[in-house]
Amino acid sequence: MRETDLQLTVLGARGSMARDGQDCAEFGGDTSCYMLRAGEETLFLDAGSGLISAPAQYPKDPVILLSHLHLDHLIGLGMFPGISNREHRPQIYVPFCEDRSGAEAILDRLYAPPFWPLKLGQLESHPELLPMPQSLRRGDLTVETMPGNHPGGCLMFRICYHGKSLVYATDFEHGEEASARLSDFARDADLLLYDAQYAECEYEACRGFGHSTARKGVAIMERSGVKRLLLVHHAPWSDDAILRDRERRLPAGTSYARQGQVITI
Ligand SMILES: [Zn+2]
Numbered sequence: 001m002r003e004t005d006l007q008l009t010v011l012g013a014r015g016s017m018a019r020d021g022q023d024c025a026e027f028g029g030d031t032s033c034y035m036l037r038a039g040e041e042t043l044f045l046d047a048g049s050g051l052i053s054a055p056a057q058y059p060k061d062p063v064i065l066l067s068h069l070h071l072d073h074l075i076g077l078g079m080f081p082g083i084s085n086r087e088h089r090p091q092i093y094v095p096f097c098e099d100r101s102g103a104e105a106i107l108d109r110l111y112a113p114p115f116w117p118l119k120l121g122q123l124e125s126h127p128e129l130l131p132m133p134q135s136l137r138r139g140d141l142t143v144e145t146m147p148g149n150h151p152g153g154c155l156m157f158r159i160c161y162h163g164k165s166l167v168y169a170t171d172f173e174h175g176e177e178a179s180a181r182l183s184d185f186a187r188d189a190d191l192l193l194y195d196a197q198y199a200e201c202e203y204e205a206c207r208g209f210g211h212s213t214a215r216k217g218v219a220i221m222e223r224s225g226v227k228r229l230l231l232v233h234h235a236p237w238s239d240d241a242i243l244r245d246r247e248r249r250l251p252a253g254t255s256y257a258r259q260g261q262v263i264t265i
């Protein structure tokens with residue numbers, strides 16, 4: 001990996017609920033978590049169950065950006081080695097809160113008895129819980145955010161590094177206005193991660209649930225000049241055979257994310 005490369009590792013691309021079994025060995029069963037490396041910086045996008053299989057060499061002070069607070073994007077935090085290790089000082093950026101006490105109050109609703117034995121603030125690493133700003137800079141890495149279209153809200157991230165750009169649009173439901181905004185936000189990006197939870201034939205019954213389909217992702221890719229489309233947030237019931245079959249019918253430059261996959265741009 002070169003100093004100017006932006007590298008994505010898929011730690012979990014399953015949506016809504018983790019699953020396991022031989023029939024999902026190829027695409028994986030852990031929920032949303034992606035590791036991004038760029039020079040000295042490492043960011044985790046979301047903290048689903050995939051977070052617990054983060055490689056041991058993540059930085060001493062891991063940075064986690066949460067797109068929103070649904071369980072499948074948070075459930076890995078409690079068992080992430082980087083959060084229980086006193087040598088570490090994780091920073092967790094929490095959306096939809098005003099300040100640090102707001103960030104703490106939101107996460108304490110899940111990570112506190114009776115749902116979890118300890119509050120995050122009681123862990124030896126004393127993680128820093130921070131409100132997610134509209135934009136963020138860490139070294140040469142910049143993160144821009146934009147609201148997506150999802151029940152309760154969800155942030156989309158555009159991450160740029162030395163002229164490379166990646167857009168993370170999980171838990172996003174297409175729509176005339178929402179798709180136009182995402183197309184602008186993702187303009188000419190090298191890689192777009194796009195929520196394709198549903199098959200085209202499943203979508204009508206799930207309209208309004210805040211997820212999309214591969215065909216709508218391809219339309220946004222073509223409209224915005226995105227170079228490569230990675231489909232994420234696979235439904236728990238979509239096994240390897242189903243995803244492989246759908247993938248065969250996708251245009252060039254489009255695929256479903258596989259847990260463990262590494263993409264360097
Ligand atoms: Zn989700």
Ligand SMILES: [Zn+2]
Pocket residue numbers: 068070150154171210
């Ligand atoms: Zn969600």
